[in-house]
Amino acid sequence: MQSQPQAVLQISNLHKSYRNQAALQGATLQMAAGEVLAILGPNGAGKTTLISAILGLIATDSGEINLFGQLQRGTKRSTALRQRLGVMMQIGAASANLTVREQCDLFSSYYRNRRTVAELLDIAGLGSQANSRFSSLSGGQKQRLLFALALAGKPDLLFLDEPTLGMDVQARRALWQQIRQLKASGVSIVLTTHYLEEAEQLADRIAVLQQGRIIALGSPAELTAQISGKRICCTTALTDQQLRALPAVLQLERRQQQVCLVSQAAEQTVLALLQADASVSALEVKAVALEQAFLQLTAKKEAA
Ligand SMILES: Nc1ncnc2c1ncn2[C@@H]1O[C@H](COP(=O)(O)OP(=O)(O)OP(=O)(O)O)[C@@H](O)[C@H]1O
Structure with missing residues (x-):
């Protein structure tokens, strides 16, 4: 008998409201190890709220979050757990004043099982700009650096929030290739994107979120077959x-x-x-x- 792959992420019946505004209304899903799950949804559907809740950046009103089989309580996430997670920051959250090398150095210093600065520069493709400050990079270069920084601790579970936003077609395809390589090496990936082609290209399964609920969940082929x-x-x-x-x-x-x-x-x-x-x-x-x-x-x- 074939054993079921372990669920790296399991959420059930998550609810979250901001004052009178419901952002999550019973979101439920499960993700297997090594899977790429894309979360799609119109603006305001609750994608950022869902990821923030999983990471413990915001408290939910009710529901359960399991990561690597462990029930998470409130917003607490243990150090051991956080060492296994990689999160791609938004451009605005990075320190504009630090150089590319300093950012890589800082990020890898957080992790026990770390990538070297040279590896991170290579992933970002920014070896020749290692001494440039973050603020002087182009939009696409900033995204590539943030992607590399998310990998500093060799994560088992990686969260990518609109990773190719603002990238040109070539840069986007190059990043897709890197994401495929990570998947091939066994990393589980949660991806939010507004580019449907990106979800179709990369995701094993797509969760469609609307008004805080998962209204459809399946492979790209299964979703198109529903129509x-x-x-x-x-x-x-x-x-x-x-x-x-x-x-x-x-x-x-x-x-x-x-x-x-x-x-x-x-x-x-x-x-x-x-x-x-x-x-x-x-x-x-x-x-x-x-x-x-x-x-x-x-x-x-x-x-x-
Ligand atoms: N800090 C907050 N205070 C009040 N309301 C919020 C807050 N954050 C999110 N919301 C509301 O919760 C709902 C879900 O927002 P969320 O940012 O999670 O959606 P999203 O799917 O990430 O949207 P987008 O695609 O536009 O980034 C929206 O109605 C939003 O206005």
Whole structure:
């Protein structure tokens, strides 16, 4: 019999309100060792609140948090536990005045099982700028340094909050590669992102958070499968109003001449489309992408 991988993180029924504003309303999820879990959600969904609660940076009103099988009490997190966690800071939280080398030195000094300064400079790709102050780095370089600093203690569980924010395409892809290498070496990773492609590329599972609740949880393929729709793209003379009136159409997007519809029953929609406009061209029917699944999942719950 195959043994179940140990849960590195287990949260159940977390509630947190700020005055009258509910930020978490029963959030529940579990994460296995070595997994990359992406937390997606619209602005204000509760992502930062959830991560802050897991790290013990804020107190919750009720619910349970288990890390590496240990129930956490209040905001206390033991030194031994914190030695196993890596957290990527936001740019504003770093010390602008310290040099890159000094930041690496400071961070690795916190940990017993540490990476050397040379290793951290290598991960950040900032060897030639080791003596530059943090404030003089570009936005992308700052992000890379913060990523490296999160790895200073060789964490077992790593929290990355929008790690590629503001990075150009090449830098983003390079960081994705580093995240994949960490996963391959057995590190468990919680990732929040607004880039759906990033979640699709990196995550084993995605948790969709909305209004403080996990409304969907599964692999990128499982989430897109929850939306039975297909994406139909074509060039047509029909107006938006005519297209929306076709059977089973859920969404419509128009880019100049091209129109893309999300349909719950692609065959019916295509048949009616061709009957209504015999001049349709460049017709393509594709599986729905994660972005449409995310929009539909969050729209459905909003309306409920
Ligand atoms: N310190 C605070 N005081 C009062 N309300 C707060 C505080 N922090 C968060 N909130 C509220 O709690 C809710 C969840 O916020 P949170 O920052 O966790 O969302 P988020 O998903 O991280 O959003 P974003 O994608 O915009 O970063 C929001 O309604 C927010 O206004």
